[in-house]
Amino acid sequence: LPxxxxxxxxxxxxxxxxxxxxxxxxxxxxxxxxxxxxLGNIPQDSIGGITAAMEEAARxxxxxxxxxxxxxxxxxxxxxxxGWVGISGEVEKLVQLRQRIETxxxxxxxxxxxxxxxxxxxxxxxxxxxxPTERQRFGQLITGTDFRANSIIKVDTISLMRSxxxxxxxxxxxxxxxxxxxxxxxxGA
Numbered sequence: 013l014p015x016x017x018x019x020x021x022x023x024x025x026x027x028x029x030x031x032x033x034x035x036x037x038x039x040x041x042x043x044x045x046x047x048x049x050x051l052g053n054i055p056q057d058s059i060g061g062i063t064a065a066m067e068e069a070a071r072x073x074x075x076x077x078x079x080x081x082x083x084x085x086x087x088x089x090x091x092x093x094x095g096w097v098g099i100s101g102e103v104e105k106l107v108q109l110r111q112r113i114e115t116x117x118x119x120x121x122x123x124x125x126x127x128x129x130x131x132x133x134x135x136x137x138x139x140x141x142x143x144p145t146e147r148q149r150f151g152q153l154i155t156g157t158d159f160r161a162n163s164i165i166k167v168d169t170i171s172l173m174r175s176x177x178x179x180x181x182x183x184x185x186x187x188x189x190x191x192x193x194x195x196x197x198x199x200g201a
Contacts, residue, residue, distance in 0.1 A: 013133075017080070017163035018042055021097065024159050025135060028095075031153050035142040036095075043184055044133045046099065048110045048170065049117060049125070058120070059172070063188035065116035066170055070190040073109050075168035076102035080161035084132075085151045092151030093138050097159070099131035106131050106167065109192075113170075168192050 013021075022041035029038060054062070081100035085092035099106070107129060114124050138150055172188030 013044055013165060014163050017161060017165065018044070020080075020161045020163060021133070021135075024097075024157075028135070028153060028157060033146070033150050033153060035139040035146050036136050036150060037139060037181075038136045039134055040181055043182060044097075044135075045173070045184070046106070046131060046133060048106075049113050049122070051117075051122065059187060061120050062117065063172055063190065065120060066113060066172060066188060066190040069109065069112035069116050070170055070192045072112055073105060073192055074194065075166065075192045076105040078102060078106065078131075078165040078167060080133075080159075080163070080165075083135075083154050083157055083159055085154050086130075089151040089155060090148055091144070092147045092154070094134055095136040095150065095154040096132040096134050097161075099133070099165075101165070103131055109167075109170070 018041050021044055025038055025041055051062070078099050078101040081098040084096055084098055086094040086096065110129050118124050135154070136150075138147060142150070168191065170190050170192070171186045174185050174187050175182040176185070
């Protein structure tokens, strides 16, 4: 994500944290990302094949732009477990990219996701022991907060990321990178 968007999201998290909700695990704004496909634990020797599949999927689509749209919760207001920031803009291209990645990785034996894809950035998760009242209160906090981001997300690469879970949260490191094709110039010759 662009640095200015990370700053805006960090300020949003600070505002939301001031409500002092118990049982909430906030995602570090520097670690926010859009997950196109969660792979789980994979053997080191499969990284090359995964990266090749990503490159093939990325080659088929030109770069595009996304924006931040709204706040919401999964699975719903009464039983909130995850607080998120929604994505708008050229979402249909993001959905196409995800589907292409799913198709390419299925050929390598990865199970295709059956749940519908909802592009989002995860802001926070409630701990499993959160009470129904805490879940509803968290849901109301997230959905009742007004947030407008001015930053544009230019999507021109996709990354294969490793996540290492620590007590402080996940630490992400890039282990593969694929470029989307450049859009055709719209200027005349």
